[in-house]
Amino acid sequence: MTIDPRPGLSGVHPDDLAAWVAAQGQPAFRARQIADAIWKDGGVTSSAAILTLPTPLRDALDADFRLDTVDDTELRLGDGGATEKSLHRLSDGQLIESVLMHYPARAGSRERHTLCISSQAGCAVGCPFCATGELGFGRDLETAEIVDQVRHAARRLAANGQRLTNIVFMGMGEPLLNLDRVLAAVEALNDPARFGLGARHITVSTSGVVPGIRRLTALGPQFTLAVSLHAARDALRDVLVPLNRRWPVAEVVAAAREHARATGRRISYEYTMIGGVNDTDADADALVESLRGDHAHVNLIPMNPVAHTPWQASPMPVIEAFAATLRDAGISTTIRRNRGQEVGAACGQLAAERAGEPAPPVVARRRERLVMASAAALRGDRSDEPVPAGIVGASGEQG
Ligand code: SAH
Ligand code: SF4
Numbered sequence: 001m002t003i004d005p006r007p008g009l010s011g012v013h014p015d016d017l018a019a020w021v022a023a024q025g026q027p028a029f030r031a032r033q034i035a036d037a038i039w040k041d042g043g044v045t046s047s048a049a050i051l052t053l054p055t056p057l058r059d060a061l062d063a064d065f066r067l068d069t070v071d072d073t074e075l076r077l078g079d080g081g082a083t084e085k086s087l088h089r090l091s092d093g094q095l096i097e098s099v100l101m102h103y104p105a106r107a108g109s110r111e112r113h114t115l116c117i118s119s120q121a122g123c124a125v126g127c128p129f130c131a132t133g134e135l136g137f138g139r140d141l142e143t144a145e146i147v148d149q150v151r152h153a154a155r156r157l158a159a160n161g162q163r164l165t166n167i168v169f170m171g172m173g174e175p176l177l178n179l180d181r182v183l184a185a186v187e188a189l190n191d192p193a194r195f196g197l198g199a200r201h202i203t204v205s206t207s208g209v210v211p212g213i214r215r216l217t218a219l220g221p222q223f224t225l226a227v228s229l230h231a232a233r234d235a236l237r238d239v240l241v242p243l244n245r246r247w248p249v250a251e252v253v254a255a256a257r258e259h260a261r262a263t264g265r266r267i268s269y270e271y272t273m274i275g276g277v278n279d280t281d282a283d284a285d286a287l288v289e290s291l292r293g294d295h296a297h298v299n300l301i302p303m304n305p306v307a308h309t310p311w312q313a314s315p316m317p318v319i320e321a322f323a324a325t326l327r328d329a330g331i332s333t334t335i336r337r338n339r340g341q342e343v344g345a346a347c348g349q350l351a352a353e354r355a356g357e358p359a360p361p362v363v364a365r366r367r368e369r370l371v372m373a374s375a376a377a378l379r380g381d382r383s384d385e386p387v388p389a390g391i392v393g394a395s396g397e398q399g
Helices: 012-023 029-042 056-062 131-135 145-158 179-189 212-218 234-240 247-262 282-289 314-328 349-355 360-378
Strands: 072-078 083-087 095-104 111-118 121-122 137-140 166-169 201-207 226-229 267-273 294-303 332-335
Touching: 012 029, 029 145, 083 145, 095 145, 111 145, 145 179, 179 201, 179 212, 212 226, 212 247, 226 247, 234 360, 247 267, 247 282, 267 314, 282 294, 282 314, 294 314, 314 332
Parallel strands: 111 166, 166 201, 201 226, 226 267, 267 294, 294 332
Antiparallel strands: 072 083, 083 095, 095 111, 121 137
């Protein structure tokens, strides 16, 4: 299957839309009418629904653009309706996921509706505890394919008189390896004339693509940056986040520190707690050493169960003791309850299910390799495996 060559309309820059309208010989206000139709309450999914436009202009829109790029979507509910997981099939058959999570109002905080979105189909980084990592890399998403996940959720919320309050790029893919499209999507989501969500309500999570972090630092604050650390010792992080072999812990933390200094915004570190692997006293001490004195926050996340790993979440008392070590050292730390396990909300799980079960010997070899690699890492031996294909040369380094 080949990708539909027509760009998604929601990814078209307003200047380009204005130029297109002019080229159709139409007055400038038509561009405003089209934009209103795309963005209001999540927007329309077909040109036929833009009643303000003359029919020939609707036909011209259809000829040149797709009104929705995630139209083939399957929905699964979990957590008693508090989690809605969408599996989107793209025009070339690639599968991606987004997850909408509803949080009720509590003392001191208003009701929240947070959407977790994907930036790539699959991921080249290959973290072994992540379902997307096991799938491997499919392709980069187009700007509209990123934005349309948001419009899809916004429409469902609008039907209940609700609005999206937060967006996190914590779905499938490594956003900083598709940075141009992610930045264009964030601009659209942020722009008051388009989706209009404040930059503080948008979080992009990276596994530590250092040149991408530096590029963001140069641009100034666009959104909140979260860094997936998962280990502060290189030997272990080489196994858990394979791009560590290219950008090791000290470089990632230094880039994050510089980003915090330049933007005045606190860095958030994600740390998935894996029982007996990265939750030892030595790991807590190493994390304290790495982050001491930084303007940082650590989120400890019990590992979501994922097929084909030999690992499980750390027990809660271990997570609490780990958190206490960090807090005693003055590092602000929270333990995050994971959501949506029953619908496979660690993104990539539904798509992995669709990809089919690998042969049992392949699964057994993968488990064995991970047991040996993490045991070697705990002894402090650095892995001699190569940097994952797809990371070499894909540095995101620009200007
Ligand atoms: N590629 C980016 C963003 C997507 S992953 C990144 O890695 O940061 C979003 C977050 O989910 C990351 O912190 C990732 O490590 C975490 N994650 C992946 N699989 C998980 C699992 N099985 N349990 C808990 N967290 C997981
Ligand atoms: Fe990719 Fe993030 Fe999954 Fe690692 S955790 S494989 S970087 S999506």
